[in-house]
Amino acid sequence: MQMLTLNNAQxxxxxxxxxxxxxxxAHPTRLFIVDVLAQQSHCVCELTAMVGADTSTVxxxxxxxxxxxxxxxxxxxxxVYYHLVAPCALRxxxxxxxxxxxxLEKQLAAV
Amino acid sequence: MQMLTLNNAQxxxxxxxxxxxxxxxAHPTRLFIVDVLAQQSHCVCELTAMVGADTSTVxxxxxxxxxxxxxxxxxxxxxVYYHLVAPCALRxxxxxxxxxxxxLEKQLAAV
DNA sequence: TCTAAATTTGGCGAATTCGCCAAGGATTGT
DNA sequence: ACAATCCTTGGCGAATTCGCCAAATTTAGA
Numbered sequence: 320m321q322m323l324t325l326n327n328a329q330x331x332x333x334x335x336x337x338x339x340x341x342x343x344x345a346h347p348t349r350l351f352i353v354d355v356l357a358q359q360s361h362c363v364c365e366l367t368a369m370v371g372a373d374t375s376t377v378x379x380x381x382x383x384x385x386x387x388x389x390x391x392x393x394x395x396x397x398x399v400y401y402h403l404v405a406p407c408a409l410r411x412x413x414x415x416x417x418x419x420x421x422x423l424e425k426q427l428a429a430v
Numbered sequence: 431m432q433m434l435t436l437n438n439a440q441x442x443x444x445x446x447x448x449x450x451x452x453x454x455x456a457h458p459t460r461l462f463i464v465d466v467l468a469q470q471s472h473c474v475c476e477l478t479a480m481v482g483a484d485t486s487t488v489x490x491x492x493x494x495x496x497x498x499x500x501x502x503x504x505x506x507x508x509x510v511y512y513h514l515v516a517p518c519a520l521r522x523x524x525x526x527x528x529x530x531x532x533x534l535e536k537q538l539a540a541v
Numbered sequence: 542t543c544t545a546a547a548t549t550t551g552g553c554g555a556a557t558t559c560g561c562c563a564a565g566g567a568t569t570g571t
Numbered sequence: 572a573c574a575a576t577c578c579t580t581g582g583c584g585a586a587t588t589c590g591c592c593a594a595a596t597t598t599a600g601a
Contacts, residue, residue: 325462326482334458334465337526342456346589347445350452351436354445363548371437376590378549388533397547397598404532407525414518415448421515422499457559474578487560489579508568508577 343387344411348372349380354412356390356403363399454498455522459483460491465523467501467514474510 325331344350348370355361355369367377381401384390389405436442455461459481466472466480478488492512495501500516 323462323466324480324482325459330462331458334462336530337523338456338458338461340526340529341452341461341522345449345453345456347442347449348436350449351441351445355434364546367547369435371435373591374548375550375592378547379590382549388529394548394597397545399548405525405529407521407528410518410521410525411452412448414516414521415451417518418451418499418516419447475576484561485578486562486580489577490560493579505567505578508575510578 340387340389341411343384343389344408346380348377349384350412352377352380352384352401353389353403353408356401357406357409360393360400360402362395363401366401451498451500452522454495454500455519457491459488460495461523463488463491463495463512464500464514464519467512468517468520471504471511471513473506474512477512 323330325334344353351370352366355366361369363374363378363381366381367374370377381390381392385392385401389403389408390401391404393400393402434441436445455464462481463477466477472480474485474489474492477492478485481488492501492503496503496512500514500519501512502515504511504513
């Protein structure tokens, strides 16, 4: 029975790899994009309009999500459509929501 | 039927709040800590030994997780025990694992 | 071919994150 | 009271992240 530690390189690499994926979701804009893509695929221009930021900014967010393996891209003419390939990412939103709710309840109970 | 956008302050605040919680998990050490606490509560000194970093570093990671509402702390004498209060955070690990597996399969299929 | 639209990439400064060290409580036992 | 242990906080430099602008690329259409 080996104690769980972060001392060996293998365990550390495992957690780093997982953290890299979660980090891809740890941004409000990228979270929003994932939420939108869960309902329907969209091109960069559409997402740019929804987000309300520079095209390059949105494109970089999408590249980041793609590198993490959370979305995929498909070229259609001059446009690039992005699809959500990791639906489990949606549960991040639910979990965050649940944590916020618990925090609020505890805050109210303290009054 | 209102189109989903990030243009209004309310929606933006919502996604920012959720991202703040996810960001708390977006670090290998904090991910490891959550994983460990899922099985059993531990004091800072124990976690420090498992992580293999400075006590202050681990303490700050724990403070961050606590501020996010993911763990709670309980003082017992000179020690402070931390408990996992958001078990749904564990699913982040599963999701990351699944994404990594899909990525690997796709990588193998490309050979 | 020339133009226009869509997207990506490079790069810059600003802001944030990270890990360690040092210092400052808090609590237990002597 | 004093010493020892446990933990937290402040602060520093290094590294990373972020959003915009500018430039390059690709593709469709006139």
